[in-house]
Amino acid sequence: MSTEKTSIQTPQAIRGTQDIFGPDAEAFAFVVETFERVRKLYRFRRVEMPVFEKTAVFSRSLGETTDVVSKEMYSFEDRGGESLTLRPEFTAGIARAFITDGWQQYAPLKVATHGPLFRYERPQKGRYRQFHQIDAEVIGAAEPQADVELLVMADQLLKELGIADGVTLQLNTLGDGASRDAWRAALIEYFRAVKGDLSEDSQDRLERNPLRILDSKDPRDKPFTANAPKIDDYLSDEAKDFFAKVTGGLDAAGVAWTRAPALVRGLDYYRHTAFEFVTDRLGAQGTVLGGGRYDGLMEALGGSPTPAVGWAAGIERLAMLVQEAGNALPDTLDVVVALEDDAALNFGIQANTAIRAAGLSSEMISTGSPRKRFDKASKIGAKVLVGISIRDGQTHLNIRSTSNAEERLKVDDIFANLKR
Known part of the structure; x- marks a missing residue:
């Protein structure tokens, strides 16, 4: 049995498709x-x-x-x-x-x-x-x-x-329909007289689709399209x-x-x-x-x-x-919850659920060193930062906000109604 490993090249996206992110x-x-x-x-x-x-x-x-x-x-x-x-x-x-x-x-x-x-x-x-x-x-x-x-x-x-x-x-x-048919017939007659000077695409379109000649981007067609019959004359x-x-x-x-x-x-x-x-x-x-x-x-x-x-x-x-134009809505975060004590995990989950139910976006930082979670959360840039810790067996809250915004008032009301 061969022990040689098969190299699998990472597949690329199909040409002309895109992955959309960020x-x-x-x-x-x-x-x-x-x-x-x-x-x-x-x-x-x-x-x-x-x-x-x-x-x-x-x-x-x-x-x-x-x-x-x-x-x-x-x-x-x-x-x-x-x-x-x-x-x-x-x-x-x-x-x-x-x-x-x-x-x-x-x-x-x-x-x-x-x-x-x-x-x-x-x-x-x-x-x-x-x-x-x-x-x-x-x-x-x-x-x-x-x-x-x-x-x-x-x-x-x-x-x-x-x-x-x-x-x-x-x-x-x-x-x-009648206007278009009359205009189409006039265009065919007009372009037939100069067919040899038109681009190959326009020559091909002449009998079956003469209107398309009018929006041709080929410079060989421009001198003739400018003076072609206008629809207004046939309306x-x-x-x-x-x-x-x-x-x-x-x-x-x-x-x-x-x-x-x-x-x-x-x-x-x-x-x-x-x-x-x-x-x-x-x-x-x-x-x-x-x-x-x-x-x-x-x-x-x-x-x-x-x-x-x-x-x-x-x-x-x-x-x-x-x-x-800079008009895409930024991916802003309303509330970030920093769980500074693992013993408060269930309360953190309860709070996070209530915050989202109130229509606010929320993330909870609950992994890594408990001592560093508050600092990590403060760097995210949420409108409201909530630190949850346990002191003397009691759940303690540290709520900070960038302003007296509507989001802060909602958060205060949510935690006032939660059982700790």
């Missing part, structure tokens, strides 16, 4: 907690969605030829031979649930969720292959007021996260009125916005409002929250015509902005 985790939690609080103010119902769906849910909703479907989705066959996909976004799964789970009875339905998503793409600052998003959707509401409410909600969220400074809401309209009166009501609602709510004519959504089921909140503090990835109205998606998935609008935002990106 200040990063606190900023992440701050984003989620703020989102949960704000969505309750707007009466958005919480939903939980499956991490994987049938591949067709995403291929039909995102388009077979889009980069997400053709290059970025994590798809696999299960043991029954069915093709499944880890969700690359939330909207398609929520739309599928609306159709299959009888959610139509609750329309107009306001829902919100958050969790991990998966895309195989080049990792960069603020972008990972496993990433997390917050998401809000209004389904079954055709009125522009739904768009306004979602945008006001997003604006309030960014303000309450403390990152609204330097973030701009860019807004555009894609018109109704129906109804589409103009819809957009006017959206912008009017934002003005009434005090939400600043700027028109972005090149802001588009390539898939045919998008209608009317398209928007992004952008910043210059994340390098090339400047969008911190984005969305739009997707009135044609339910039909694309086999459901009845149903208007809908929604947005999503990357939690990692929001957390980065929160940390840069």
Whole structure:
């Protein structure tokens, strides 16, 4: 029998994933907690969605030829031979649930969720292959007021996260179906005349997705996109009125916005409002929250015509902005209990339990040399420090605080009611 030891190399995280700890985790939690609080103010119902769906849910909703479907989705066959996909976004799964789970009875339905998503793409600052998003959707509401409410909600969220400074809401309209079709035909005719001078990606998009050429970052496309036909020249009166009501609602709510004519959504089921909140503090990835109205998606998935609008935002990106602004809540401790005599252990446990039941965070120092526990506890920086010792058979308290804060009053009241 060989006595040679096998060397086991410590495994590393998968490329494009991350372990979140310390200040990063606190900023992440701050984003989620703020989102949960704000969505309750707007009466958005919480939903939980499956991490994987049938591949067709995403291929039909995102388009077979889009980069997400053709290059970025994590798809696999299960043991029954069915093709499944880890969700690359939330909207398609929520739309599928609306159709299959009888959610139509609750329309107009306001829902919100958050969790991990998966895309195989080049990792960069603020972008990972496993990433997390917050998401809000209004389904079954055709009125522009739904768009306004979602945008006001997003604006309030960014303000309450403390990152609204330097973030701009860019807004555009894609018109109704007839407006969009007329604009699309004009774009195809315009770009066909210069096809040979376009980038390879834009040449590929020309016939199947010409709107995407407008937001091309390739410098070869810039001279042509600047003079391309504008949606405003093809808007129906109804589409103009819809957009006017959206912008009017934002003005009434005090939400600043700027028109972005090149802001588009390539898939045919998008209608009317398209928007992004952008910043210059994340390098090339400047969008911190984005969305739009997707009135044609339910039909694309086999459901009845149903208007809908929604947005999503990357939690990692929001957390980065929160940390840069210094707005993440510090991991403060309300009370630290120093157990200076092991004979008082049960009383210390009783006190610690009562402190937490009163809504205060608490830690108990009960290991190591009893003589050094009080000094160790004093270095932690809690708002209230409680030393517990035994003198002449009696439990003795030494309570100190940094100020006559609310926490000190609560602690005094707690110990006044405990039996020693």
